[in-house]
Every structure is written in C-alpha cells, then in structure tokens.
Amino acid sequence: MADTATIEPGRDFIRDIVQADLDAGRASRIVTRFPPEPNGFLHLGHAKSICLNFGVAKEFGGQCHLRFDDTNPVKEEQAFIDSIQRDVAWLGFSWGEHLYHASDYFEQLYEWAEHLIRTGHAYVDDTPPEAMRAQRGTLTEPGQNSPFRYRSADESLDLFRRMRAGEFPNGARVLRAKIDMASGNMNLRDPVLYRILHATHPRTGDAWRIYPTYDFAHGQSDAIEGITHSVCTLEFEDHKPLYDWLIEHLPVPARPRQYEFARLNISYTVLSKRILTTLVRDKHVSGWDDPRMPTLAGIRRRGVPAAALREFVGRVGVARANSVVDVAMLDSAIRDTLNPSAPRRMAVLRPLKLIVENYPEGETETLEAINHPDDPAQGTRPITFGRELFVEQDDFMENPPKKFYRLSPGKEVRLRYGYYVTCQSVEKDADGNVVALRCTYDPETRGGNAPDGRKVQATIHWVAAADAVPAEIRLYSHLFNRPDPGADGDVMADLSADSLEVLTGCLVEPALASAPAGEAVQFERTGYFCADPDGTPERPVFNRTVGLRDSYAKVRTPGR
RNA sequence: UGGGGUGUCGCCAAGCGGUAAGGCAACGGAUUUUGAUUCCGUCAUACGGAGGUUCGAUCCCUCCCACCCCAGCCA
Secondary structure, eight states: OOOSSSSOOTTTHHHHHHHHHHHTTSSSSOOEEEOOOOSSSBHHHHHHHHHHHHHHHTTTTOOEEEOOOOOTTTTHHHHHHHHHHHHHHTTOOOTOOOOOEEEGGGHOOOOOOHHHTTSSSSEEOOOOOHHHHTTTHHHHHHHHOOOOOOOOHHHHHHHHHHOOOTSTTTTTTTEEOOTTOOSSSSSGGEEEEEEEEOOOOOOOOOOOSSSEEEHHHHHHHHHHHOSSEEEEGGGGGGGGGHHHHHHSSSSSOOEEEEEEEEOOBBTTTOOOHHHHHHHTTTTTSSSOOOSSSBHHHHHHTOOOOOHHHHHHHHOOOOOOSSBOHHHHHHHHHHHHHTTTTOOOEESSSSSEEEEEEOOOOOOOEEEEEESSSOOOGGOOEEEEEEEEEEEEGGGBBBSTTTTTSSSSOOEEEEESSEEEEEEEEEETTOOOOOOOOEEEEEEGGGGOOOOOOOSSEEEOOOETTTTOOOEEEEEEOSSSSSSSSSTTTGGGGGOTTSEEEEEEEEEEOGGTTTOBOOEEETTTTTEEEETTTTOOOOEEEEEEEEOOOHHHHHSTTTOO
C-alpha cells in the first residue's frame, strides 16, 4: 500500500506516556490488553481500541493480551467469545499465548474480597436495591451510610461465604467497599464489589453464585497479568480513583495504571452495542454481519480489508476530545487501500441494450483488457465483443445537458478496451422508454484508439450479450439517514429506508463469475465490490464495498 | 448548585513559551482508454471568551462560557 498518507505510528498522548515510562524506567516491558465483554460483536469503536492496544504493544516491543471481561453471565455468550477472537485475528493482531478471561481469576478475586473484609475495607450489605439507590444520594447531595456498614468483619465474612455458597437469592445482599458515602465521585460511595447472580456462566458453569463487578474485576485482572498500561475510554475516568483504591488496598502483584482516550464516533453511524443488538434482534438488518453494520463482521462481508480499517484508525488518531469522525474518512481509507491492488472488471448494473448495426451478425471477437492500469504485473484478460452489447442506462441520455460527455444520439464514445461507437438512433417501447441504442462502430478503432487521432469525450464500460453473466448486486448506503442518529431521542426513527438496494438484472463479464467471496474487485467507473457468499458461479452476488469518487455527480446534482 | 473531563480550519488532529504539521472534505488546474487514479495549487494573521504574566503565549496564571461523562447489584 502506498502510504505517504499514513500517520507515523508513535505520536499520540498514549504513546508519549508509554515512551516516557520506558525512558524513566517506570516500566521495562510494555504490557497492554484489549478487554471486551463477550455480549455482542466487535465494531469500529473496538477496532480503534484494538489497534491502539495491540499497536502500542507491538511498536514498543511489548505484548498485548486478549482478555474477556466475562463478569456478567446473564449477558454473555460463548458465540460472542468466538466471534471476538475471529475478528481480532482478522484485523491483523495476535495475542499469542496471552488469551485470558476475568473468570480465570474468580478464585483469586474472591480471596482478595475476603482480604478486604478482614481488613475492614468491605462489608456485606443487606440493603435492597431500591433502598440502596435512595441512600446513595444525588450528584449534589451526599449519600447516607448503610446501617450494615458497621457490621463486624466476622459477620460479613460469614455472610459473604454463604453468598458464595448460594444460600441467598439474587439481589438479597452485596459486598461493598467501605470508602466514602459523601464523595463527589459517585463511584467512591461504597461501590458494589460482588453481587449474587444465580446464572450459568459460559466458562465457569454453575461453579459460582456470586460474580465480581467490573470495578472489582478489571484492575485486579490487570494486576494479575502485569498490565503496565490499562487503556480504556473516557467514561471510565471517574472509575480511576476506585481502580487505584482497590490496587492500593489489596496485595496485588503489580501496579497497573489506567489511561483514557475518547471513543470513536462516526457520522451516519451508531456504535452502541445496545442499539446494534436491537437492530439484529428486531431484524432491521440480516444479522451481525449484515454489510451495512459497523461491526467488523459486517464490514468484512462488505469487502473492506482489515488494512483499510487499520489505515482509517491511524488517520483518525487518538486524543481525549469527544468527536465525530466524518464517515467520508472511512470511505477514503477504503478506496486508498483498495485502489492499488483491486483488479479491474466490467459490470453493468442497469443494462441498456446496444446494437452495433454494422457489426456482422452472429460473430464475436476477443479483445484484451488490462487488469490494472497502474500495475502491469496484473496482466490482461480476454473479453468478448459482438454485435449485441449492454451498457449502463446512466451512460445514455436522449436529450443531454451541456456537460454530459457520454452517449446520446449522434455522439461517439469509446467502449473501454473495445471500439469507438456512435449512437445512430434509439428504440423505444410503447411507453416511450428507450429500450435499445442502435449504433455503428469504427473498425479502425479496435482496442480503443483511433488511428486518425480523433478523441472522444468519454469511455464507458460494457459487456457482451454473448457471454455476460447475470448477477445480483447489492448497493449499501448508511443505515441511518442523518449524521447524528438518535439526536432527537429515537435512534430507530432515524433508520434509513433505502440503505439497501438490490439490483437483480445486472450483467457482469465472465471473469467475475468465479470471483472468490470477499475478494475486492473494482467495477470500472462504478466502485469497489466483492462477491458475497450468497452467490453461485451461475448467478454471482456482489456487495458494493464503496463507490468510486464521482465528480460528475456534483455536476448532475449540485449541492448534494 | 457535587465530582471528573474537553474546547486549534466544515470534520479529525499535531503543537509541550519563540511566532499554527498532516489527513478528510471543498475548490481551482495538469495528465488520463475509469468524469477513477496520479499530479500541482488554494483553503486558520488564527488557536471558546476576557483579563494577566512575559521581550514574546495556542502553549503559564485568573475569571467566564460551551459541550461531554457520573446517581446499574452493566461494562
């Protein structure tokens, strides 16, 4: 990939911190982690975190762990654990031996919880959830101490063990840290460390009846794994004092540090697991891998290569300011990644018959088409030319406006890698629709060059009726019809009605019939596409990955 | 009105006291058998606002304004 545009890895505040820690000897080897909760598919926001965590580790000669934050069995599934591993690997990163689960540490975490109780830093609270909420106070008023806060360590210990033994129903009691109910930071108002959950865990099965909360599990897991830089998103900033408090009050083997960066937002896109889950559940999309989804699985199926995502993430950068990246930046990264390598092919999305009147009936000939204009190594392929062809409906106008360079009555254009043809007349149906163009060709222009040096204003793509293959082509556009979906409250109300357009009468050149699913090709003058697994060699199906830039679109429809 | 953050070009984002990188978008122009690509060029006297310190401030101080996050036994 030509990467004059690629950002030099190594210049964002996280990397600055890492570099400084290395220089100052605060860390000898960098260890990061990517800690997804297996309750959904990974999306573009995760891609940013993955590239950051794995990227930093790689650049500084360290390692990055893949750790499942599986502390809430009611939401987590093995299927998600599998998809996450698939997606991280596809993105191009390797965790090597370092695949972990917070659940691997449940026994150790439990012991540390008892330690906190014994040292007077945690207590079992019998307060019901609603009452606890009321006692917590508000953003501007301090909370009230729970009456159980002063319970003896022995009593708490006994109760905590019985919680583990499964003696109590869900919600009956929790283990809480004893910190400060008057803190301005809500997370320090005696946060819950353990709750009773009679649920089967994807990995530990029914071994546990109590599960640690995120706050109690995350930092300690980091410490166990020797994570040096625990990088998370901004909303966890308020949790850092608690993260540090727990590390300080527990005999953990290491002292990890948390750093926060702004999560990724993209215009016309939603990156909320909750909403993505709803889209799948309510069948607004065909599944987690619907090509319109911002999930890695969806994007992959759409034909976007992992390298394009890495490029995109690199261009976006890492900072602490909330922002919304223009989706055009993603499209641009995709095109820039695909352009140098994607083989060129011809495909007619909306066919219009073109009859070459002066071409002998029943005959065809073979011409040679270049596979990539900037990469001769990709060679050439044979294409068939004949009397009956198909061109794009958009490439003809009976009454063309001033700047229309393509076909119109009396006008000559070049058929790519074919001949110059001139439109002599049109055939219409009873309703007056143009159903065929009657043209003549100049036999002297074989291959596309006129010996007399005359020029044409346009070169258009085409396929031969003789061997074109019928295909289905799926055109995707933004799932949402406004740059800030949900800004008015209801995200679903902003779902676009035409994010998917299925074209069934398409005709593609024979070379495309055998295109392997997922491999990018460029349909000349149209966009980048890839075969979808739904297709067959007899009737291939293509997904539009992204369209080509189209400056004519601006002439045609000024002002978007 | 509590605590924690953030404000640099339409959108991202560098900048770490010495006089505003880069990318995306946009707009010109050259090349072109993709109105693609490529290539040139234009695009912040200005860094949320007001004061102050300094020879000099986007970078330091003060005050103000705007926006984001936090009251799950979610992560």
